[in-house]
Amino acid sequence: MNTIDSPDATTLWKPSASVISQANITRFAAFFRTYYAPELGSRYEDLHAASVQQSGDFWKAIWQFCEVVGEMGGKSFVPGKSILDGKWFPDAELNYSEAILKPAKLSDDEFAESVAVVARNEKGERTVLTHKQLHERVCQVAGFLQSQGVGFGDRVVAVIPNIAEAVVGLLATAAVGAVWSSCSPEFGEDAICDRFGQIEPKVMLTAAECQYAGKTIHLFSKVARTLARMPTIKTLLVVGESKVENSNEVATSVTQFDWDDVCQQTMSSFLFERFPFDHPLCIVYSSGTTGVPKCIAHGVGGTLLQHEKEHSLHCDLKVGDSLFYYTTTGWMMWNWLISGLASGASIVLFDGSPFAVGTATLWNIAEEEGVTHFGASPRYYTTLEKEDYEPAKNFLLNRLRCVMSTGSPLLPESFDWIYRAISSKISLASISGGTDILSCFVLGNPTLPVVRGQIQCKGLGMDVRVFNDQAESVIGVPGELVCASPFPSMPVCFWNDRDGKKYKAAYFERFEGVWCHGDWAQEQANGGFTIFGRSDATLNPSGVRIGTAEIYQQVAAFPEIAECLATVLRCDGDEQIVLFVKMKDGQLLSQELRSAIRQRLKERCSPRHVPKYLAAAPDLPRTISGKLSEIAVRSAINGSFLGNAGALINPESLGFFAHWRASD
Numbered sequence: 001m002n003t004i005d006s007p008d009a010t011t012l013w014k015p016s017a018s019v020i021s022q023a024n025i026t027r028f029a030a031f032f033r034t035y036y037a038p039e040l041g042s043r044y045e046d047l048h049a050a051s052v053q054q055s056g057d058f059w060k061a062i063w064q065f066c067e068v069v070g071e072m073g074g075k076s077f078v079p080g081k082s083i084l085d086g087k088w089f090p091d092a093e094l095n096y097s098e099a100i101l102k103p104a105k106l107s108d109d110e111f112a113e114s115v116a117v118v119a120r121n122e123k124g125e126r127t128v129l130t131h132k133q134l135h136e137r138v139c140q141v142a143g144f145l146q147s148q149g150v151g152f153g154d155r156v157v158a159v160i161p162n163i164a165e166a167v168v169g170l171l172a173t174a175a176v177g178a179v180w181s182s183c184s185p186e187f188g189e190d191a192i193c194d195r196f197g198q199i200e201p202k203v204m205l206t207a208a209e210c211q212y213a214g215k216t217i218h219l220f221s222k223v224a225r226t227l228a229r230m231p232t233i234k235t236l237l238v239v240g241e242s243k244v245e246n247s248n249e250v251a252t253s254v255t256q257f258d259w260d261d262v263c264q265q266t267m268s269s270f271l272f273e274r275f276p277f278d279h280p281l282c283i284v285y286s287s288g289t290t291g292v293p294k295c296i297a298h299g300v301g302g303t304l305l306q307h308e309k310e311h312s313l314h315c316d317l318k319v320g321d322s323l324f325y326y327t328t329t330g331w332m333m334w335n336w337l338i339s340g341l342a343s344g345a346s347i348v349l350f351d352g353s354p355f356a357v358g359t360a361t362l363w364n365i366a367e368e369e370g371v372t373h374f375g376a377s378p379r380y381y382t383t384l385e386k387e388d389y390e391p392a393k394n395f396l397l398n399r400l401r402c403v404m405s406t407g408s409p410l411l412p413e414s415f416d417w418i419y420r421a422i423s424s425k426i427s428l429a430s431i432s433g434g435t436d437i438l439s440c441f442v443l444g445n446p447t448l449p450v451v452r453g454q455i456q457c458k459g460l461g462m463d464v465r466v467f468n469d470q471a472e473s474v475i476g477v478p479g480e481l482v483c484a485s486p487f488p489s490m491p492v493c494f495w496n497d498r499d500g501k502k503y504k505a506a507y508f509e510r511f512e513g514v515w516c517h518g519d520w521a522q523e524q525a526n527g528g529f530t531i532f533g534r535s536d537a538t539l540n541p542s543g544v545r546i547g548t549a550e551i552y553q554q555v556a557a558f559p560e561i562a563e564c565l566a567t568v569l570r571c572d573g574d575e576q577i578v579l580f581v582k583m584k585d586g587q588l589l590s591q592e593l594r595s596a597i598r599q600r601l602k603e604r605c606s607p608r609h610v611p612k613y614l615a616a617a618p619d620l621p622r623t624i625s626g627k628l629s630e631i632a633v634r635s636a637i638n639g640s641f642l643g644n645a646g647a648l649i650n651p652e653s654l655g656f657f658a659h660w661r662a663s664d
Contacts, residue, residue: 009526010452012419013427020447025313032061044448044457045527051460052485058461059088059305059488066308066342069102070094070274077486083513084504086486089301093274096281096300097142097175100341101135103272115346118322119164120365122211122352127164134168137263139270141172141237144262148203148235152177153280155201157233158329159183159192159223161210161351165239165259166329167338169205170282174300177275181283184328185210185219186649187624192226194647195285198295199495200232208240213353224249237262277301278492284332284435287623287647294502295495298438302488306439307339309460315373315402315429316446319344325375325404326354326362331625332435333375333406345372354380359389367395375404377626379563381414386559386584390421397423404444406431408627409531409549411556412453430455432519432531435625436507437489441481441517442529453553454528462487466523471511474523478545480535481519482511490515520547537630539568541575544608548630551579551609554600560587565620567634569613569662578637579611580657582620589616613662619653633657 020026029047033040036057037050051058056076063072073091080086106112112132119127129137150156156173160166160182173180181199183192185207196204206223209216220238227233228251236250239259250256278299285293311317323340324347327333340347348369354362354376366374384391391397403418403426410430418428429444432455441464442455450456458464463485465473494503510516520532532538532547539546551566562584568575579597583589594614601609621629629648634640636657648654 009454009524009528011449012415012452013424013450015427015447015449023316023446024318025316025445025447028061028065028313031065032058035064036061044445048458048460052463055461055485055487062305062309062461063089066312068094068304068308068342069099069104083486083515084500084508087278088486088488089277092277092301094277094301094304095175095177095272095274096304097138097171098272098274099304100171100339101131101138103135106132106135114320116341117164117167117347117349118369119162119349119351120369121161121163121350122214122356129164134171136267137168138171138175139267140263140265141168142175142270143265143267144237144257145172145176145178145203150176150178150202152275154178154203155181155199155283156203156205157181157183157196157199157201158205159185159187159219159226160205160207160239160329161185162327162329162334162349163207163210163239163351164349165205165207166334167347167349169237170335170338174281175270175272177273177279179280179283179297181285182329182334184330184624185217186212186328187330189222189225189229191624191647192222193229194292195295196226197230198292199283201230202232203235203237204230204233205237206239208238211352213356221249224251227251227254275300280492282335282438283495284335284438286435287625287627287629293647294506296435296491297493297495298489299492302490302492303335303438304339304342306437306487306489307336308342310336310440310443311340311343311345313460314440314443314445315404316427317343317345317373321345321372321401322348322370322399323373324348324350324362324366324369324371326350326377326380327375328625331407332438335438355383359384359387360391360394363391363395363397366391366397366400370399371397372399373402373404374400375406377407378405378410378414379408379626381405381418382411382556382563384421385414385417386562392422400426402427402429402444402446404429404431406433406440407625409533409552410453411549411553413553413556415450415452432529433459434517436491436517437487439489441483442521442531448527451524451526451528454524454526454530457527458529464529466521467511467514467516471514476522476525478520478522478532478547480510481517481521481531483515483517520545534630537567537634539566539575539577541568541577541608546577546609550605551577551601551611554604554609555579555581555597557600558593558597560584560593563620563628565617565628565630565633566611567630567637570638576612576662577610578613578615578662580615580617580620580633582618583616589614615660617653617656619650619656621648621650621653621657623647624649636660 060076117129281300431443433440466479564581
């Protein structure tokens with residue numbers, strides 16, 4: 001199922017014949033050909049085309065091939081008047097937690113005693129839950145939620161670190177048909193209330209404290225203050241012991257329970273009731289930098305099918321594998337990680353700083369836990385690259401088959417570093433999608449070559465294209481990333497958006513009847529993709545659109561610079577590029593370095609990429625999910641109102657930009 005490399009592409013890795021023959025996606029293609037598409041060709045392009053043209057059959061085949069636990073029903077898709085009105089699996093009934101936990105398999109001792117969850121933290125502590133133990137904990141907490149009156153459609157929220165109890169909390173919530181939503185501990189009080197306050201939860205789960213970068217963070221007082229602002233919450237479930245000392249901080253209208261006490265209950269049985277395909281599973285949130293975050297509700301069935309497809313086919317995740325992604329409970333990749341359990345893999349969690357004990361922190365875990373699939377953000381890889389760190393020289397990573405990256409575009413130089421410093425034998429999956437779909441539009445494929453700087457392919461079942469301004473599909477030139485037909489993981493709704501106007505405005509106003517994702521991208525002739533950044537952050541000097549990733553790629557070559565952010569200053573009806581750089585400790589932005597940066601951008605990109613203004617900033621603003629916020633800086637330097645500074649993890653950084661004046 002290989003494709004042809006473009007003539008000028010640098011291929012960094014090719015799968016062997018044995019890798020291709022043993023891949024899940026190869027077995028699926030044979031399955032799909034046998035039961036649904038007898039004329040299916042042997043290339044990935046053929047499989048993708050069939051998955052879009054026969055989308056109903058394709059998603060039915062995913063359900064069957066992945067052996068999803070639940071009742072599929074007779075119909076896979078009923079079209080509507082528009083892309084928004086179609087209905088997937090209208091007769092299906094399933095329970096996300098049942099599909100993840102597979103309780104019917106617990107009679108198999110080998111499955112029951114195999115590891116499901118490994119949770120590690122900065123202190124070196126290690127918690128392990130077998131499939132049997134995970135099932136028991138979920139049933140205990142689900143029974144507790146039912147005792148608190150939580151059921152179909154109620155909301156359970158969590159302010160919690162990336163620990164095993166968070167996984168149990170999500171699965172217990174889904175088990176009773178309630179809707180889960182989580183924030184990580186670094187969220188501020190306003191950011192938590194801006195999110196949870198909109199969805200009127202009944203129960204909150206939290207931890208008394210956590211650690212980050214060697215510091216103990218006490219959460220209880222912050223949580224108590226948020227409870228005072230969310231009167232619908234009547235129950236607080238707390239992980240950890242120090243809460244006893246602070247119990248008087250919680251309003252008397254809230255009843256407080258201890259996690260360990262709840263988990264000592266004996267559950268004789270628990271019935272996993274099954275729900276409609278589009279029953280809400282979880283609520284995630286837009287970044288909120290332009291206003292109150294949008295509450296994006298994702299359905300049980302769409303989430304499960306998409307994740308099963310991505311894990312099994314695009315990641316080649318198999319029974320016995322070990323999936324790790326460095327994430328927090330406030331990022332959609334946490335939800336994606338949890339679903340890896342459905343493929344029979346164990347999942348590995350880490351709570352804390354990825355540099356808690358230096359550059360080796362995560363790689364020590366990867367070696368000790370035998371990680372087969374390792375994921376992190378491009379920023380993490382770039383940091384190691386600038387430190388000249390090479391994990392392969394320090395750790396035995398012989399089980400590692402796949403390295404993943406998402407959150408922002410992975411630079412070509414980072415592709416080089418990963419193959420040089422981690423392994424030349426792995427499949428590198430740069431992936432891109434987002435919170436909006438809780439999954440990916442473009443991602444990896446274990447049967448395709450890895451081309452430097454490119455995402456490998458479109459996701460199966462996703463009619464992904466790049467549109468120009470005339471809504472025409474284009475290849476080889478940048479444009480808007482779109483999906484031209486329905487797919488199961490479209491949000492079921494925006495919470496409290498009763499007429500659907502906000503939902504439609506978010507994705508369907510740019511091109512009628514087509515999902516416009518808001519990424520500035522380019523489809524390559526070989527089927528790969530390049531993402532240049534968010535469309536709303538695209539630079540447009542003199543009418544020429546430039547993706548910020550093009551600039552970041554070149555600036556990354558300078559070891560003196562920790563990171564950078566490009567935006568525009570509006571002037572006389574035009575835009576002038578401004579480049580802010582955060583210097584590494586002890587480094588200065590000298591005139592020589594300024595000249596070198598400009599010269600490199602001119603030679604490697606074009607004269608239009610050269611910034612009019614170049615300045616050093618003490619810090620660069622980031623959203624709570626860790627992404628650079630070009631929009632916040634653009635608003636600050638142009639004197640515009642920033643919708644919601646509380647959406648930033650470091651809002652104090654905006655002070656520099658608000659007072660910055662154009663100079664060089």
